[in-house]
Amino acid sequence: MKKINFSINSSLFILFLMFSIACNTNTNIKTKENSDSIAAKNDSIKSITKSDTISKSESKTDSKIAVTNSERSKVLIYNFHVTNRCPSCIAIEKATTKTLSAYFATEVKQGRIKRQVLNVDKKANKFISEKYEAFGSGLFVTRVFKGKETTTDLTGDGFKFAKNKEEKFIEILKNKISEYLK
Amino acid sequence: MKNLTVVFLGILFSFQALAQDTIISNNPQNLKLKVLYFHITNRCNTCRSIEANVRKTINDNFKTELESGIIELDIINCELPENKTISEKYQAYGATLALTKINDSNEKIEDITNFAFAKIHDENVFVSELKSKIETLLK
Missing domain, CATH: 1.20.5 (Single alpha-helices involved in coiled-coils or other helix-helix interfaces)
Structure with a gap:
């Protein structure tokens, strides 16, 4: 037990x-x-x-x-063209590209300079073309500062110099962009 | 018969003068204003349109001045070697519209290329404003 x-x-x-x-x-x-x-x-x-x-x-x-x-101001650059382009119009675009890459690469990278190449014959570009009254080839440089826009039309200088006196055109464009960046 | 031939030749030459691309004053002593339009060899529609409207402005408003030699109209291809000197004088390396006022032997050049490209999309405005500019310079 x-x-x-x-x-x-x-x-x-x-x-x-x-x-x-x-x-x-x-x-x-x-x-x-x-x-x-x-x-x-x-x-x-x-x-x-x-x-x-x-x-x-x-x-x-x-x-x-x-x-x-x-x-700080911003600069907008518009290269307008039609579908069938002439040598002067092509030269203006080429010289604009040269100017930006040679003198304003930093500002382009920072977004202070914005550049657009637009075909005015395309419906999508109708609004902006009408704003600038660009019905053919055109080069416009716009300064945007505190919401205010100031535009210079450089089309005439482009046609006059870009093809056969490129350095002169680059100088004019460079001076205008520098002035607008201030 | 001789008189008829002279009259016929006179009429023929006057028509030829009107058909010329560049209308140069036959009376240099009357010359008050030169209208010069430079262009390159391969031209775009805008460039042709500017020339057409410069001609239209002068033909419609200053025909008498053109015929009497007060106004001279020059259409110049700036890429041709024979036009190099005048193109460099006007710094015209592409499409360029210039007005030159002649006062005695003095010349005063006004470059209106930017005006031309800015206003050409509206032909009426272009013709009217160019007419005003010419009238001012002829005073």
Whole structure:
């Protein structure tokens, strides 16, 4: 009888031990899980905060650039042409490209100078062509400053010099762009 | 018969003079204004249109002045070697429209190329404004 009691007690003790171990392990796992998830949450919070800080600092920089850019003038250059182009018209476009790459590569890269070559015969260019009254070949340089636009029509100089006196035309165009960038 | 031949030849020469590309004053002592239009060999529609409207302005408004030699009209290909000197004088290396006022032996050149290309899309405006410019210089 004593033996039976002892075996029951010992088995009960063993069961209790097993149960308690099992419970402890679960709690450990749970806490681990919890700590992981907290860590992950913390990370995500950190990352959110970081990204917020980055975006805030970026937006600050952006707004600084925007302010600086809005205070500085921009130059728009339009080379208009018809579908069937004459040698002078082609020469004007070529000389404009030369002028920009030789003297204003930085400003073009910064976006302070924007240049477009547009075919006035295309419907898509109707609005801009009418704005500049460009119904054939034309070269227009526009200064945009504080929302105000000032335009110089260099078509005549282009036809006069671009084909046979390119350096003279480049000088005229360079001077006009430099003046408008101030 | 001789008289008839002279009259016939006279009429023939006068028609030839009118048909000339460049109308040069036959009376240099009367000359007050030169209208010069330079162009290159391969011309575009705009360039041709400018020439046509310069001719139209003069024919419609200054025919008497042209015939009496007060106005001279020169249409010049600036790429031809024989026109090199005059083209360089006017710095005309492509399409160029210039008005030259002659006062005694003094010449005053006004380059109106930018005006020409800016206004040519509206022929009425072009003719009317060129007419005003010529009238001002003839005063």
